Amino acid sequence: MSRAWLIGAGPGDVELLTIKAVRALAAADVVLIDALVNPDVLQFVRPDARVLHVGKRGGHASTPQADIIATMLTHLQARRSVARLKGGDPFVFGRGGEELLALQNVGIPVEVIHGITAGVAAPAAIGIPITHRGLSQGAIFVTGHSAGDEEPDWHALASTGLTLVIYMGMHRLATIIDALLQGGMAPDTPSAAIQSATLPSQRHVAAPLAQLPSAIADAGLKPPTIVVIGDVTSLAAVPGVSPDIAAPTPTLTLGIGCRSGVTVDQIRSAALVALGGRPLQAIRCVATIEAKAQESALKTFCVENDLPLVTFSVAEVRDCLDAQPTLARSTAVQDHLGVPGVCEPCALLAAPGGTLLVPKLMLDGVTVAIATYPSTPPAPTPL
Ligand code: SAH
Numbered sequence: 001m002s003r004a005w006l007i008g009a010g011p012g013d014v015e016l017l018t019i020k021a022v023r024a025l026a027a028a029d030v031v032l033i034d035a036l037v038n039p040d041v042l043q044f045v046r047p048d049a050r051v052l053h054v055g056k057r058g059g060h061a062s063t064p065q066a067d068i069i070a071t072m073l074t075h076l077q078a079r080r081s082v083a084r085l086k087g088g089d090p091f092v093f094g095r096g097g098e099e100l101l102a103l104q105n106v107g108i109p110v111e112v113i114h115g116i117t118a119g120v121a122a123p124a125a126i127g128i129p130i131t132h133r134g135l136s137q138g139a140i141f142v143t144g145h146s147a148g149d150e151e152p153d154w155h156a157l158a159s160t161g162l163t164l165v166i167y168m169g170m171h172r173l174a175t176i177i178d179a180l181l182q183g184g185m186a187p188d189t190p191s192a193a194i195q196s197a198t199l200p201s202q203r204h205v206a207a208p209l210a211q212l213p214s215a216i217a218d219a220g221l222k223p224p225t226i227v228v229i230g231d232v233t234s235l236a237a238v239p240g241v242s243p244d245i246a247a248p249t250p251t252l253t254l255g256i257g258c259r260s261g262v263t264v265d266q267i268r269s270a271a272l273v274a275l276g277g278r279p280l281q282a283i284r285c286v287a288t289i290e291a292k293a294q295e296s297a298l299k300t301f302c303v304e305n306d307l308p309l310v311t312f313s314v315a316e317v318r319d320c321l322d323a324q325p326t327l328a329r330s331t332a333v334q335d336h337l338g339v340p341g342v343c344e345p346c347a348l349l350a351a352p353g354g355t356l357l358v359p360k361l362m363l364d365g366v367t368v369a370i371a372t373y374p375s376t377p378p379a380p381t382p383l
Helices: 019-027 039-044 065-077 096-105 118-125 154-158 173-182 209-219 231-235 264-275 296-304 314-323 331-337 343-349
Strands: 004-008 030-033 050-053 082-086 110-113 139-143 163-167 190-195 203-208 225-229 252-258 283-289 309-312 355-363 366-372
Touching: 004 019, 004 096, 019 039, 019 082, 019 110, 030 039, 030 065, 065 082, 065 096, 096 110, 118 163, 118 190, 118 225, 154 173, 163 173, 163 231, 173 209, 190 209, 190 231, 203 209, 209 225, 225 231, 252 264, 252 296, 252 343, 264 296, 264 355, 264 366, 283 296, 283 343, 296 309, 309 314, 309 343, 314 343, 343 355, 343 366
Parallel strands: 004 082, 004 110, 030 050, 030 082, 139 163, 252 283, 283 309
Antiparallel strands: 163 225, 190 203, 190 225, 252 366, 355 366
16 A cells, blocks of 8 residues: 655754654655655655756746646555655745645645745744744734735734744745834734754844835845744844844843842852843843942943843832733742842833733842843933
8 A cells, every 4th residue: 555744844054853754764665755855854765766856946836736746646656655754844935735635635644744844944043033932922824925915814813912933934024024114013023034044054133023024135135034022032042143233222221139238249150040032232231130230240340241230229120020920929038128039120110011021030149030121222321
């Protein structure tokens, strides 16, 4: 009995193939491969297997979908097993559903082997999680390729507050961004475009939404490229990015509470742990309670890193804690300072309207928390 596999090859890096995919490739008599698939995956194909390239290559037209299905059927009816390899996941903008139905309609069982879709892999390749507590409660995968009646409702998408991940968006990006801006999305919404993610040719730019098309043009990015729009993009952290394009916008506040006599090194270590790979430049200001304003290590840490130190009164900190019952409390801090917590409320007070990104961490006499602004941070008031 002939069998068919519909296989996702992942975003590019061969090591991102699933074990199931490798096993199926090793078993197939015929392999149909899309142009987006890294040809290195063919190392797993049997030497005597037939390999058919069916995607767009070097500007030539791709094989029409009906021909691809007809070819698969021909081989399957001749009792050859067929592996159909697609980039990313076959069910995400891959027309995998059409091929599955066409084969099932003639009674051929198909095993679908999923792959890592570019919409997750490309942002992740530059350190962007497409969802992140406090920044985005979800992500929307959308094609930028369709037009006319099938055009996504960009105005509606602009107001979801969720991460937007756009596939095939390069040709119409300026039009799409215009529609998002008209739909009320802030022009400074953090955005990025990632080309050829997970391959040696991977490149990316990060820019505020309104400037993304010119940043892409300046960098000369080409398809295949994923565009990701939303606050999570501010978490992008990949070394080697050209600083003029991708210098992190400082959008974070670092709330600090500390024992008397801590050292600058202890404060720096705690800050770096809380940042978790993000650079110190992502911090816009350091915030603490007035009673700690003269702590010399804290002042030195701010001077060394060119960061304003903002302070809040006991009353402001108490109000913030009262308004947010879930914030961490400490009886020791209560006894010492008259409020049950410092770092979390201070981080939040310094980012009005923002959210807690990294909850309280206690490290070596220092407590730290990080908050992030909703979009454009208001100017902090230096001490
Ligand atoms: N089924 C695929 C998507 C096919 S649509 C998947 O799940 O990933 C083709 C689009 O995917 C491209 O235009 C591009 O937007 C995106 N894409 C695929 N591979 C990519 C890669 N390695 N880097 C960036 N974008 C990629």
